Amino acid sequence: MNALDRAASPSRAASTDVIAVDHLSLTYGKKDTGVLALSDISFSIANGEFISIVGPSGCGKSTLLKILAGLLPPSEGVATLNGTPITGARRDIGVVFQTPVLFPWRTVLQNVLLPADVQKLDKEKMHKRAMDLVRLVGLEGFENRYPRELSGGMQQRVGIIRALIHDPAILLMDEPFGALDAMTRETMNVELQRIWMESGKTILFITHSTSEAVYLADRVIVMTARPGKIGDVFDVDLPRPRPLEVMNTEAFGAYVKRIRVALNADGGLD
Amino acid sequence: MGGAKHFTLRLLLIAAVLGVWETLVRISGVPEYILPPPSSIFRAMYVGIMSNVYPQHFMVTLTETLLGFMVGTALAFMLGTLVALSRRVEYFLYPFIVMFQSMPKVALAPLIVVWFGLGLTSKVINAALVAFFPLMVNTIAGLRSAEEDRINLMRSLAASRTQIFFMLQLPNALPYIFAGLEIAMIFALIGAIVAEFVGAERGLGMLIQSMNFNMDVAGQFSILLILSMLGLILNGMVAYARKRLVFWEVRNTGEETANSSQKGGSI
Ligand SMILES: Nc1ncnc2c1ncn2[C@@H]1O[C@H](COP(=O)(O)OP(=O)(O)OP(=O)(O)O)[C@@H](O)[C@H]1O
Ligand SMILES: [Mg+2]
Numbered sequence: 001m002n003a004l005d006r007a008a009s010p011s012r013a014a015s016t017d018v019i020a021v022d023h024l025s026l027t028y029g030k031k032d033t034g035v036l037a038l039s040d041i042s043f044s045i046a047n048g049e050f051i052s053i054v055g056p057s058g059c060g061k062s063t064l065l066k067i068l069a070g071l072l073p074p075s076e077g078v079a080t081l082n083g084t085p086i087t088g089a090r091r092d093i094g095v096v097f098q099t100p101v102l103f104p105w106r107t108v109l110q111n112v113l114l115p116a117d118v119q120k121l122d123k124e125k126m127h128k129r130a131m132d133l134v135r136l137v138g139l140e141g142f143e144n145r146y147p148r149e150l151s152g153g154m155q156q157r158v159g160i161i162r163a164l165i166h167d168p169a170i171l172l173m174d175e176p177f178g179a180l181d182a183m184t185r186e187t188m189n190v191e192l193q194r195i196w197m198e199s200g201k202t203i204l205f206i207t208h209s210t211s212e213a214v215y216l217a218d219r220v221i222v223m224t225a226r227p228g229k230i231g232d233v234f235d236v237d238l239p240r241p242r243p244l245e246v247m248n249t250e251a252f253g254a255y256v257k258r259i260r261v262a263l264n265a266d267g268g269l270d
Numbered sequence: 271m272g273g274a275k276h277f278t279l280r281l282l283l284i285a286a287v288l289g290v291w292e293t294l295v296r297i298s299g300v301p302e303y304i305l306p307p308p309s310s311i312f313r314a315m316y317v318g319i320m321s322n323v324y325p326q327h328f329m330v331t332l333t334e335t336l337l338g339f340m341v342g343t344a345l346a347f348m349l350g351t352l353v354a355l356s357r358r359v360e361y362f363l364y365p366f367i368v369m370f371q372s373m374p375k376v377a378l379a380p381l382i383v384v385w386f387g388l389g390l391t392s393k394v395i396n397a398a399l400v401a402f403f404p405l406m407v408n409t410i411a412g413l414r415s416a417e418e419d420r421i422n423l424m425r426s427l428a429a430s431r432t433q434i435f436f437m438l439q440l441p442n443a444l445p446y447i448f449a450g451l452e453i454a455m456i457f458a459l460i461g462a463i464v465a466e467f468v469g470a471e472r473g474l475g476m477l478i479q480s481m482n483f484n485m486d487v488a489g490q491f492s493i494l495l496i497l498s499m500l501g502l503i504l505n506g507m508v509a510y511a512r513k514r515l516v517f518w519e520v521r522n523t524g525e526e527t528a529n530s531s532q533k534g535g536s537i
Contacts, residue, residue: 089428101419104518105441117437118427146518252514 005217018170018202019045019068026063031075037063039227041077046202050196052205052217054259061206062098067175068204069095081170084168091119096162100155102147107133108158109143117167126165133161136191153180158186163202164195171203178208186244190217197241210263211247214238214255222262232262295393305486315492323477328496330473331462334390336395337506339458346402350409355435371407375400376464376537383469393465393473400461400537401454408450413441445519448512456502460537463497 026038038058045051055061066072067079070089079086082094094115102111109130111162116126134143156179160262163171177185193216196203207213212222214236222231236255238246246252288308295307296404302310318324353360353367386392416439424434452486467477481489 066422069422071422071425089426091428093426095423097419097423099419101417101423103420103438103441105444114423114437116464118429118433148518181530192435 005111009121012114012253013261016047017044018047018049018082019204020083021068021081022078022080024064024067024079026067027075030092032228033100036227037046037072038067038101039229041120043230045202048200048202050203050216050218052204052213052220053223053225053226054210054263055206055231056258057208057226057233059225062174063222063228065204065206069093069172070258076179083267091166092169094168094202096160096163096171096176098178100147100152100159102155104147105146107146108139108150111147111158112162113163114162114239119166121166125144127221128181129160130165137161137188139240148158151224153184158256162190171205173203173205175270177212190244192213192216193241196264209227210256210259211252214252214259215242215244215247220255220259222259231265232259234259234262303485303487306491310488311491311495314486314488315495318489318492324350324474324493324496327472327474327477328500330390331459331466331475332424332500333461334393334465334473335397335455335459335500337390337394337456338462341495342398342401343396343405343454344485344520345398345492346450346454347403347409347447350406353406354410354413367406371403374537375403376461379461379465379468383465388469393462393470396465397458397461400464401458404453404457405447405450408446412446412450415446416442429454442517448516451513452505452508452528455508456501459497459501459504496514 019140021041021043024038024041025036027034027036030036040187041064052168053061053064067074068081068086070086070093073087081090094154103114106114109127112130112133113126115121116130131143137169139154139157142150142154144217147158152156156176159175160173177188180188189212192203192205195201196216205213210220217236220234220236222233223229224231234255238251238255281357293307295305296339307313311421315324331528351365355364376396378399382396382399386395421434424438429437451509462473463475463478466473467479470476474497478493478532481493
């Protein structure tokens with residue numbers, strides 16, 4: 001109940017919150033001697049919202065994402081999903097990790113289908129969907145190759161579409177495009193925006209790039225380092241769909257500048 | 271390396287070594303019961319095979335080795351899996367594992383022959399005992415080697431423990447398991463031979479020992495040759511299966527898995 005609510009846009013306030021994080025703290029190791037990675041974090045994400053989180057390296061972004069994915073229980077506070085506390089993994093959440101995390105014994109297609117296999121979804125339907133996704137990220141012709149035959153950027157794209165295969169309502173993405181070259185990254189940004197607009201998914205997107213954060217997000221949350229806290233929150237009021245050219249506009253530049261200043265004030269910048 | 275040229279060079283080198291051996295033995299007049307010339311060894315081999323003596327004993331030792339390998343590795347895989355998946359099982363079994371691991375298992379052979387007799391059973395049990403540890407240790411190490419990120423991915427999909435085991439841990443452990451199987455195969459052969467030394471009516475190990483009494487050194491050499499070829503073939507079979515099943519493994523990671531398999535302890 002602080003800067004976040006002040007920053008809330010009217011449209012967001014009207015819809016319901018999907019994720020609510022309330023006074024969340026996390027310490028790795030013992031309570032007194034361990035590393036305090038997150039300290040008293042509170043924010044919420046509305047249904048269908050696109051949130052970007054930027055922050056210096058080591059400020060606890062991945063930690064926060066793991067808590068929301070149900071992989072790590074918080075030391076204090078709660079995170080809720082549609083009103084119920086997150087205590088374990090949920091099938092309506094898709095996670096893209098910082099590294100591709102592919103299984104070397106599965107082909108590209110089989111890796112993409114992993115969530116469908118785990119959740120025993122309709123094979124035929126999922127196969128068709130997987131092929132569509134493979135085409136979407138330009139990996140056509142590689143579907144029967146093994147991960148070691150792919151470049152780092154191609155592997156990361158497989159990791160991304162794997163998170164989409166079971167069509168989760170919520171996507172948690174941890175610097176998914178960090179390893180991609182600038183060109184592919186822009187294409188992926190456009191694609192992600194399109195997927196988000198068409199599907200109405202709720203997306204939490206962690207990134208190191210301020211311009212990527214502004215381009216994609218409805219709201220940009222700036223985190224501060226050691227211990228990880230929420231700093232400033234920025235609403236991005238740029239019309240959708242945003243073409244790549246929006247990055248050349250003055251309004252866009254102003255957002256990027258303000259976020260950079262906020263990051264610098266917190267003593268971190270990449 | 272490789273290629274026809276290198277292969278010819280290899281054969282020439284072997285031929286040269288045999289030639290030098292033959293000449294030295296002949297001109298120095300070393301008696302046959304100390305060091306036989308290669309020609310005597312090949313003659314012994316020829317006679318042994320043609321008289322059907324070698325093939326018979328060969329089949330006995332092969333059967334003992336394969337049965338011991340299967341029994342030992344099957345038990346090792348099951349127990350290794352239990353230990354890897356359950357901290358409680360590990361806690362209670364750990365003292366036994368440590369004790370057996372550092373003990374030379376072949377030292378049990380005399381006891382086993384006393385308990386189970388001169389026939390097939392004691393040989394199979396001894397081979398199984400020796401083959402057991404390398405695979406069990408590697409199974410445990412392999413099942414525990416799954417990266418945290420991969421486990422997190424499976425967990426984030428709400429995968430069950432069974433799914434995590436079959437879709438992640440088991441395939442992830444295969445390189446380790448096969449490294450263990452390759453060692454277990456050779457160990458099983460050693461276990462069978464040692465048990466035959468201690469007391470047996472048939473088998474290549476028994477044959478070596480009776481030749482030793484008769485000072486038939488050429489015969490012993492010919493059987494050593496057969497045993498080394500048998501070891502090569504058995505090992506090759508496991509290596510072939512490994513290549514087919516662990517197709518994703520780049521060969522240079524073999525070093526790492528081979529190292530881990532040395533934790534198998536003593537024979
Ligand atoms: N498993 C762990 N055990 C102990 N400390 C950890 C663990 N994981 C992370 N940390 C610590 O917690 C802090 C936050 O880590 P985290 O990975 O969440 O940062 P991040 O913001 O994602 O960084 P980056 O941008 O580099 O990915 C760091 O100081 C890190 O050292
Ligand atoms: Mg991170």
